[in-house]
Ligand SMILES: [Zn+2]
């Protein structure tokens with residue numbers, strides 16, 4: 200098969216959201232493409248990220264049904280004419296999309312892309328088109344919509360990976376794990392000996408725990424309400440854990456540190472935890488928040504809050520770094536993952552919501 204083909208229509212199957220809160224239903228759809236700057240990827244697996252679940256629960260249906268999913272991993276099947284860096288058969292991890300043209304993209308900071316929202320949450324290409332329009336469904340979520348057998352991506356949101364590694368394990372690197380690890384290593388640049396508290400030990404929080412251990416942070420304090428997750432946090436590098444159903448977080452952190460911490464990652468989105476984060480920070484400390492807000496806000500005592508997007512990670516640089524750490528046994532991301540068949544997607548989402556599964560990964564096809 201030639202690498203270079205004209206745009207055509209592909210029969211695919213995808214999990215479509217037509218009802219607020221789900222369930223998602225797997226339906227046959229028609230996908231047009233790839234365009235000259237796109238790559239057609241057959242998905243082998245996809246992670247389910249908290250943002251997929253939020254989108255599902257808050258979708259209002261006004262602009263029509265959508266395909267979610269933004270932690271895809273798969274094999275390149277077709278390559279558009281102007282794509283030089285990928286070829287058929289390449290194994291790839293899919294990440295977030297960026298425009299490539301704005302000043303932030305051109306200066307190497309795609310998480311700050313001026314078109315980040317449209318490119319990732321617009322459910323269309325930046326030119327307004329939609330490869331699933333024949334089926335009356337919107338795709339291109341995070342430049343991928345990976346709850347599908349096939350999808351389109353571009354060189355900007357694809358990362359080539361080794362064929363020796365299991366794609367199903369690497370899938371969640373594209374968003375959740377990159378975000379958690381990137382927050383510690385890129386956004387906060389936490390260094391050896393810095394105290395760090397991680398509120399919420401889901402996928403983002405546990406990736407942050409592993410990254411905190413890698414940079415030598417100490418103490419590393421995990422806070423959650425699910426005992427199984429706290430145990431996992433201890434195994435992955437937390438020096439202390441606090442179950443905030445029973446334990447007073449502020450006084451426990453004061454007792455552990457003799458004061459407070461330099462950094463808090465507030466991954467729960469709970470306003471009370473946000474308030475608590477400020478209370479346990481040392482003067483000059485930083486709380487990282489994951490609400491979609493960007494930029495820095497000043498808090499009393501020289502403290503600040505920092506809005507995190509994708510852990511300030513450039514996927515083509517950071518994901519290979521994380522894979523190297525995984526191979527060295529220092530970033531054991533496989534410990535976070537539970538696998539499900541593609542048609543078990545609604546059960547996977549339910550398990551993630553209950554906190555029973557940290558990171559669900561759907562198996563979509565054989566590598
Ligand atoms: Zn941009």
Ligand SMILES: [Zn+2]
Nearest residue numbers: 248250374375
């Ligand atoms: Zn995500």
